[in-house]
């Protein structure tokens with residue numbers, strides 16, 4: 001396979017602590033899920049998405065920490081990013097509010113033009129919590145609805161809004177990462193003739209990929225991926 005038919009893409013994943021970033025990445029890269037929370041400092045993962053037999057996207061995913069202690073070093077990870085995935089937990093309204101107040105300003109400072117995807121994590125817990133009887137002792141978390149997530153995605157100018165569960169839906173996770181890879185690769189500016197062909201292929205593929213995903217989602221009666 002010629003080196004030219006590989007597109008390299010760097011995706012940076014940010015969002016509040018504990019919102020589910022590492023789990024999303026681990027589900028995609030290793031198809032595993034860990035219930036135990038281990039805070040991340042920085043981590044990188046590499047994987048290849050085979051768009052077709054001849055076109056491949058070599059994805060490097062940068063996992064970052066949501067901790068304020070990393071606010072001064074996290075910006076280093078945005079360098080040469082092709083797309084930024086901003087995550088929040090659908091069981092934590094504050095993590096969505098922080099998308100607007102903290103994450104968008106930071107991302108736009110270091111990545112003024114790169115596409116952003118907004119990803120709501122832990123949807124299995126939303127379903128679980130909704131079906132639980134209200135307890136008189138413990139206060140229940142304020143859940144984020146699909147429409148609230150979508151509205152925020154539009155507000156921040158995100159390219160895509162998606163919801164995932166790293167615990168129970170590997171399909172939703174691979175949809176999100178593959179749309180991210182296609183979107184980021186499709187916006188790269190390498191003007192070699194070989195790459196132009198590849199890029200237009202990727203763009204077409206991105207759109208058909210999305211409509212396939214939508215058909216599939218409609219079939220399953222689950223809303224998990226909206227393209228703006």
Ligand SMILES: Nc1nc2c(ncn2[C@@H]2O[C@H](COP(=O)(O)OP(=O)(O)OP(=O)(O)O)[C@@H](O)[C@H]2O)c(=O)[nH]1
Nearest residue numbers: 017018019020021022023035037040066122166167
């Ligand atoms: N039920 C459920 N739990 C999840 C899901 N995703 C993550 N978790 C749990 O939430 C906790 C935090 O997940 P992480 O993926 O480590 O969160 P993070 O955003 O990387 O956190 P930081 O490293 O602090 O920035 C862990 O205990 C995970 O098992 C999910 O989709 N469903």
